[in-house]
Amino acid sequence: MWSRRLVLTLLATTTVAGCVHWRKPAPLPTGSTLRIGQLVINSDFPLPPEHRLLSDLTQLRVRISDELALPSGGEPVEVFLFQTPRGYQTFLRAHHPGVPQRRALFVESDTHLRVYAAWGDRVAEDLRHEVSHGYLHSLVTDLPLWIDEGLAESFEVGADERGLNRPHVDRLLAASQQGAWQPDVTRLAMTRSIDDMQQTQYAESWAWIHWLLNSTPQNRSLLQGYLAALRQRQNPVPLHEMMLKQNPAAANDLMAHLQRLR
Ligand SMILES: [Zn+2]
Structure with missing residues (x-):
């Protein structure tokens, strides 16, 4: 944007x-x-x-x-x-x-x-x-870039796919296998400009959003609650910090999530 x-x-x-x-x-x-x-x-x-x-x-x-x-x-x-x-x-x-x-x-x-x-x-x-x-x-105002793009990448697929962006799954698993990528939401959240968003960053943004929405009720609530707080201008704690506090092994869970989607 x-x-x-x-x-x-x-x-x-x-x-x-x-x-x-x-x-x-x-x-x-x-x-x-x-x-x-x-x-x-x-x-x-x-x-x-x-x-x-x-x-x-x-x-x-x-x-x-x-x-x-x-x-x-x-x-x-x-x-x-x-x-x-x-x-x-x-x-x-x-x-x-x-x-x-x-x-x-x-x-x-x-x-x-x-x-x-x-x-x-x-x-x-x-x-x-x-x-x-x-x-x-x-x-929602002040949507962080990675969340903004992750959501748009989820909703760009047809309704029948239910948010599953298959090319992103393939890209991330291949990059991980080659040792070229590992999930790191703290690093991703530091991306401030669209000029710094490469395909892998779009794919990783999508993956975190898909995981939040489709893994556990707690994860879904975390994202929904964060968006509601942003909407009400409550200046919430950054989402990636809350994710890691709730689940320090989130990166491992994300990889397992991608493996299941393969
Ligand atoms: Zn976009």
């Missing part, structure tokens, strides 16, 4: 470019607008309201509330869908220069929760991931 730092960069760039050069406009896709639940979906092509992707995204909101014991509601999440990757890339280059190349993007500012994506083969997965960020940020 990208927060205010990105918006400030955008303003500076726009001012300089506007003074010196005329640029071909790179508008937001607003030809078609659908309002479905918490989502406002804008696209530069007609998107049928009954499209399965849209019911998938509204169902995702229910999944998030149910799994995390969070309330429904929250501020709108705006989705901007480009018909072609070229339109999406042109927009990003003009309005969010400097962001890494990604197929989709979530941007939070003081006034908006926005998702940008291009239509394509993996748009459903991309939207589930980025819209999850939108839903979560509409409910």
Whole structure:
């Protein structure tokens, strides 16, 4: 996710470019607008309201509330869908220069929760991931990066998979076997920037969240209680510290959890 730092960069760039050069406009896709639940979906092509992707995204909101014991509601999440990757890339280059190349993007500012994506083969997965960020940020502030990404990686898989992100299981077990990775939630929790998140960090973030939600009632309650405290701005003890206090052998349990999922 990208927060205010990105918006400030955008303003500076726009001012300089506007003074010196005329640029071909790179508008937001607003030809078609659908309002479905918490989502406002804008696209530069007609998107049928009954499209399965849209019911998938509204169902995702229910999944998030149910799994995390969070309330429904929250501020709108705006989705901007480009018909072609070229339109999406042109927009990003003009309005969010400097962001890494990604197929989709979530941007939070003081006034908006926005998702940008291009239509394509993996748009459903991309939207589930980025819209999850939108839903979560509409409910909880100051979500640590590893928890934010771990949750989005859990909810990006289809509902039938029940949060099981199989490529991450394979990646982590292979890396562990090669001696290239061992779980370390304290190290993971120190990751502060999306620029420092490699595939292994995304996978490990997912793994801890999947373990918390699917191992024991105590672990599930720990995550749910932490999110509730964040939501109420109670400045809770960091989740990874509570996890290790409750279970000093959490890393061993996580490895056993991954082995069972193999
Ligand atoms: Zn993400």
